Amino acid sequence: MKALHDVLTQVEQFAAEELRPRAGEFEAQQEIPQDVIISLAKHGVLGATIPVEYGGLALDAIDYGNLTETVGKACNSVRELLTVHVSLVGESIKRWGSEEQKRYWLPRMATGEILAAFALTEPEVGSDAKGIGTSYRQEGNRFILNGRKKWISFGGIADLFLVFASRGEEMTAFLVESSMAGVSTTKMSNLLASSSSHLAEIHLQDVEVPLENVLSRVGGGFAYVVNTALDHGRYSIAWSGVAIAQEALDGMVTYGRTRKQGGRVICEYAEVQKMIADASANLHAARALCVAAGLKRRDKHPDAIIETTIAKYFSSKMAMKVATDAVQVFGGNGFSRDYPVERLFREAKVLEIIEGTSQVLQPVIAQHALRTCYRKGWWSEP
């Protein structure tokens, strides 16, 4: 195996040479070209956290966070592939897959032979994931799935879908292959951003899934798989916020130091400096939260889940704010596709929506604070 440092350096170079200059073009063409996916696989990115014995790089949480930032800074849609393929599906199989499932799927995912997507959301069900309508029934050793999934990143090109379906109160996770009879997809377009993320609807019509394709156990779809997957997804999104904000700040500073108005470069104006200072301080704070969550994850600390939730919540809002200010610093040029900040501005928004909207995460964070910060008898009532 290549030394980890070499891998990360090579990915950085690849991102700088092949992703950043082409990110706008991918969006315009509404696809990530095959050559890019092949290169990602060659660099080991598609098997980033998959254990070495299954052909992956076995990156720990901190290294994976750094990798996510490197890729996300250069191209948000390629980063989305990492989020769904590695964080949502790869980590779920790694955690809850049987040995046979791990041996079958993970090496293929690491080489990019198989691309994976995460299929939870439906046209009528998003935040309230427990209420999904995609259904299954059991017939002997097979399950028959029916329903519709929407907003599935890379659904248009994935070979494997981690599909969640319900039977009454019970929810189960299934490894559904796109080649199975009854599976079809419809590309989604006219989106604010993520046009190259191959978003699709997935239609499941009497799809027969064998028992060995159940991930974890029948009925364990929500408590185990959804919760594990979204926890990993939130960690990925937290770093994605750092990525977008860093890229936006780099843009803000570079533009601010070169654009002249009133005989001065605009970064000399206090009002512009305020935006740069706020962006820089908030970015540092978000990165610190991501690193703190990463260390807890690496240490398998039970608080890793809440720390990750806080990092995702803060970082996604922070990215939106920094990207908004970046557009402001660019003035009219911030509106133009000739400059990258308008794309960052559009891309930042989705971070506040996916893997738990900000509104859905707020009570989770509040509950944690209400429990841990209560000091009985701190003062006596007058």
Added chain:
Amino acid sequence: MVEATLEQIVYTYIAEHVDDEFDYDTEIFEEGFVNSLFAIQLMTFLEKEFAIKITMDDLDMENYKSVNAIGEFVRRWRERNVR
């Protein structure tokens, strides 16, 4: 000093996450004391605290329903894996 029993350790950890009174037999998930996200957190805690590895075969919710159930589960796991 008497060493805390397995159940005491588990109880103390869960109590940090629950406001209401409960005992070793209270079904913490069933009675809504904690939400399902806590299941993953609890498993992480058990793995770290008692040096066990929860796999797919251990996913029966019965194993985690109460402090006593968790205590029994951890002991069974250890016995199974010592051999």
